[in-house]
Amino acid sequence: MGEAMTKVTRSLIASKMGIERAEKALIDLGINKTGLEKRLGFSRSTISSFFSRTKPIDHPYFTKICKTLNLEWEEIVEKDNPMKFENSQIENIADIETISPRLAAFVIEGSFPIDALTRAKIQALVKQLQKITGDASLEIVDIQEGSIKIILKGSPEALATIQDLYNSGQLNELVKKADLSGADLSGADLSGADLSGADLSGADLSGADLSGADLSGADLSGARLFGVELFGAELRSRFRLPLYLNPVAAGFPTYPEDYIEGKIDLNRHLVKHPDTTFLVRVVGESMKDAGIHPNDMLIVDRSIEVTSGQVVIALVNGELTVKRIRNHQNKLWLMPENESFRPIEIDENTDLHIWGVVTNVIHSL
Incomplete structure (x- = not known):
């Protein structure tokens, strides 16, 4: 509780200049407002409010519209609009x-x-x-x-x-x-909240609204995430590293700038679908033979169609787990990659929700 709590105003309105840029962006994309509605899956009233400036719209919807139009929302928002940060220490x-x-x-x-x-x-x-x-x-x-x-x-x-x-x-x-680890936040409205770096380990976030929240760097290990809303939430940080032209041999003795081809953003290479991707930290050793170890970070994509043989994040009877999903003899199984653990058979009595497919593992040496 000692850290500053930042509350972000949830509703935004575009500036007149911003709307002009948004109108031009529609033309550049070759779509109209109806096409934008269909592409985003938003209601007509939300799109209408954005372009007509009749009333502010919620922060996650505003930023999603701008992103689809290839615009930076900070450059579109009305500066007089109270997108203010109230730091309370x-x-x-x-x-x-x-x-x-x-x-x-x-x-x-x-x-x-x-x-x-x-x-x-x-x-x-x-x-x-x-x-x-x-x-x-x-x-x-x-x-x-x-x-x-x-x-x-x-x-x-x-x-x-x-x-x-x-x-x-x-x-x-x-x-x-005082922190939030283990706290009961079930059903809480945390939309737009600044939770960057927060310790949410073991917290009950079942049914919580985290849309538009900043969760970058937050520790969600062991948290209950059944039914949580993550639309528009910030789940990652952006950073760039040097990319070398030549592959490295077992003795690259120097660090010559001549070999640097450019800089790469790891998010672009590891995160194909930012809006449906989240990170989760591994607890336990049930997948160690698949190269997934305790404290590893998993990159999980919710937009990928699940097929047999993929490693998935699954919610089984209210508990999150990482396992390889198998369809064997018309039965569905969640398989560990460690002989010390037993497979989980999925039957009609199992409450199963697949949260996403694991695409990458971040492992520290």
């Missing part, structure tokens, strides 16, 4: 107030949006306090706007422990360190 606990023997309130200084992300971080803090006080019944009764006022209900002993933590300064440290 939690500094410290300002006060603790005892309301009753079982109710207490403390105030966190600052001005914060009471959104799903803020609530999730506060919930993470409360979970830590439950462990410290030994009171599993400790719960949030209310969260109030402004400088956030959190009202907690718990045993008198637990509240007394929290008071001691406040007096010693330890409560402030807990507030600053």
Whole structure:
């Protein structure tokens, strides 16, 4: 919770100059607005609102339209439109107030949006306090706007422990360190949220709306992702490395600039369909004989048609796994690549969702 929380305005509107460029882009592509609707699968009202500027449209739809038109959305958006970043840094606990023997309130200084992300971080803090006080019944009764006022209900002993933590300064440290790992974010509206670099390992994101969210560098290992919406989410970072003209032998002793052909963007070579591609970190050794090891990063494409023999990310009865899918004797199997693990037979009682096909493995030496 110590890091700044960035909230991005979710609705955008194009500038007049931007619309002129968008109209020209349609001509260059040889399509009209109806053709753009069909290409994107968006409603007529969304496309109409974009070009008529009658009302702002949601951030992920705006950026998707611009990308399809080969335009940079930052150059198209109305500059006066509040695409502003509100950085809210939690500094410290300002006060603790005892309301009753079982109710207490403390105030966190600052001005914060009471959104799903803020609530999730506060919930993470409360979970830590439950462990410290030994009171599993400790719960949030209310969260109030402004400088956030959190009202907690718990045993008198637990509240007394929290008071001691406040007096010693330890409560402030807990507030600053609270994270989202293991947090319950099921069904949360995190669209457009800045989650770059966030520790979401083990978090329950089932049914959460992450459309347009920045997840670049986020740790999603062990997270529950059933039914999560990722449309328009940023799942990767962009970087370029030198590309050498000649293949390297077992003793390339120098680093001569003359051999550099140019720079390559690994995303362009590893990610063929950015809008349907995501990264996932490997946990476990069930696929080690396929060259997939713990902590490897898998590049997964949801747009590829699944066929027997491919390595896939599958959601089996609510749990994510990476396995090779096989169709054998009219039966579907998820096969490990490690003899210590048993195959998973898929039958009529199995809740199976294929999340995508693994296209590449990123393995550190």
